[in-house]
Amino acid sequence: MTNPTAAMIVIGDEILSGRTRDSNMNHLAKELTKVGIDLREARVVSDDRDAIIGAITELRDKVDHVFTSGGIGPTHDDITADCVAAAFGVSIDIREDAYALLAAHYERQGSEFNAARQRMARIPDGAVLIENPVSIAPGFAMDNVFVMAGVPAVFETMVASVLPTLTGGAPLLSQNLRVERGEGDIAGPLSELASEFSDLSIGSYPFQKNGIYGANIVIRGADGARVDAAMTRLCEMFPA
Amino acid sequence: MTNPTAAMIVIGDEILSGRTRDSNMNHLAKELTKVGIDLREARVVSDDRDAIIGAITELRDKVDHVFTSGGIGPTHDDITADCVAAAFGVSIDIREDAYALLAAHYERQGSEFNAARQRMARIPDGAVLIENPVSIAPGFAMDNVFVMAGVPAVFETMVASVLPTLTGGAPLLSQNLRVERGEGDIAGPLSELASEFSDLSIGSYPFQKNGIYGANIVIRGADGARVDAAMTRLCEMFPA
Numbered sequence: 144m145t146n147p148t149a150a151m152i153v154i155g156d157e158i159l160s161g162r163t164r165d166s167n168m169n170h171l172a173k174e175l176t177k178v179g180i181d182l183r184e185a186r187v188v189s190d191d192r193d194a195i196i197g198a199i200t201e202l203r204d205k206v207d208h209v210f211t212s213g214g215i216g217p218t219h220d221d222i223t224a225d226c227v228a229a230a231f232g233v234s235i236d237i238r239e240d241a242y243a244l245l246a247a248h249y250e251r252q253g254s255e256f257n258a259a260r261q262r263m264a265r266i267p268d269g270a271v272l273i274e275n276p277v278s279i280a281p282g283f284a285m286d287n288v289f290v291m292a293g294v295p296a297v298f299e300t301m302v303a304s305v306l307p308t309l310t311g312g313a314p315l316l317s318q319n320l321r322v323e324r325g326e327g328d329i330a331g332p333l334s335e336l337a338s339e340f341s342d343l344s345i346g347s348y349p350f351q352k353n354g355i356y357g358a359n360i361v362i363r364g365a366d367g368a369r370v371d372a373a374m375t376r377l378c379e380m381f382p383a
Numbered sequence: 384m385t386n387p388t389a390a391m392i393v394i395g396d397e398i399l400s401g402r403t404r405d406s407n408m409n410h411l412a413k414e415l416t417k418v419g420i421d422l423r424e425a426r427v428v429s430d431d432r433d434a435i436i437g438a439i440t441e442l443r444d445k446v447d448h449v450f451t452s453g454g455i456g457p458t459h460d461d462i463t464a465d466c467v468a469a470a471f472g473v474s475i476d477i478r479e480d481a482y483a484l485l486a487a488h489y490e491r492q493g494s495e496f497n498a499a500r501q502r503m504a505r506i507p508d509g510a511v512l513i514e515n516p517v518s519i520a521p522g523f524a525m526d527n528v529f530v531m532a533g534v535p536a537v538f539e540t541m542v543a544s545v546l547p548t549l550t551g552g553a554p555l556l557s558q559n560l561r562v563e564r565g566e567g568d569i570a571g572p573l574s575e576l577a578s579e580f581s582d583l584s585i586g587s588y589p590f591q592k593n594g595i596y597g598a599n600i601v602i603r604g605a606d607g608a609r610v611d612a613a614m615t616r617l618c619e620m621f622p623a
Contacts (some may be wrong), residue, residue, distance in 0.1 A: 145483055185427040327489075
């Protein structure tokens with residue numbers, strides 16, 4: 144039995160120019176790992192219509208679930224919703240329930256519900272809204288594509304409301320051993336371990352800090368007993 | 384005249400599981416912006432042969448320069464060099480100059496130059512080495528694909544030695560105005576500004592912190608006078 148798969152699309156020129164450092168990818172990765180959905184790929188694309196449509200079209204066929212962040216605000220560079228509609232070949236217009244949510248919110252706030260803000264009620268035909276308790280403007284799910292905000296606090300709350308609606312897989316268990324030896328000394332024995340436990344994923348992540356160098360060896364798998372067995376063998380190979 | 388374009392491929396299961404937060408993408412993005420090379424796309428792919436070969440093959444046709452990070456160490460999960468060779472249809476074997484560098488390094492260190500470490504001298508046929516003053520094991524450039532280490536200190540030094548060899552474009556100039564008003568209030572005037580200065584990139588990046596909310600408006604372009612003119616207009620629209 145294999146786990147469901149996912150991909151992420153981070154949308155925004157500000158990430159590709161280096162001005163902003165994305166944090167949504169790491170957040171989503173950790174949350175998906177907890178529920179046993181395998182994040183297979185993540186892409187950062189610019190605020191460009193062809194780039195966004197291309198990434199959605201390619202990835203939604205390749206994995207079970209696609210998550211996007213960014214580009215659903217009120218300004219001229221927020222074009223994600225239109226791109227999703229184009230990718231699915233459906234129309235997009237202001238939707239009553241989203242409009243009502245926003246109208247009530249801005250009335251409570253005493254802010255003008257102007258044309259720019261009304262744009263945030265434009266939802267592709269057939270989508271399901273994703274709640275946004277932080278700043279109200281909803282995300283939406285279109286088939287297997289989950290369209291969420293770029294602002295981390297909003298993205299995270301949307302992820303929290305979407306994930307319980309998805310069928311997860313076996314959560315990935317992992318154990319970690321820190322070995323203070325050069326990766327070159329670790330590599331031979333580790334390769335044998337990886338061959339013997341080919342049902343597990345065994346990774347080596349080197350570090351070099353304060354004059355100490357070595358690697359963290361991470362053993363991952365869905366079967367706890369197998370992960371334990373591999374870790375026992377690993378500890379025998381590299382006694383502390 | 385348009386700037387040269389680039390893409391990045393971050394290779395590693397540890398990023399997609401959320402265990403490690405990538406920092407190389409943001410570093411490369413900032414460095415490329417300084418020299419006027421446009422980073423068009425970034426991808427994170429797993430330690431999987433098909434995924435790595437697929438990303439290299441697609442992106443090297445799409446942009447001028449492709450930068451990869453990760454997967455060139457001595458352990459069994461380091462498969463990037465083999466994937467690059469396969470993507471280019473060239474052979475890969477231990478190369479004398481890389482072997483000599485590593486042999487001398489491990490002799491100085493008093494470490495065994497074993498089979499795992501010798502693997503790091505395997506370089507695709509026809510590639511040019513990229514120097515690694517930090518831990519010696521070289522990266523390499525194969526045509527327009529620059530293959531670099533995942534450890535940030537090593538990645539950064541490799542970027543520093545590669546970028547001066549590339550022809551840059553006009554460095555992107557940017558100016559930023561912090562506006563403490565809701566994006567919905569900013570959006571209308573900003574859209575007019577973006578239409579008038581369609582040769583510039585004008586982005587709006589909302590924030591919400593300590594009860595204050597608003598957006599940073601960033602105006603980017605290669606022509607300093609135009610960026611100045613747009614910023615002057617923007618300041619008139621939103622006086623402090």
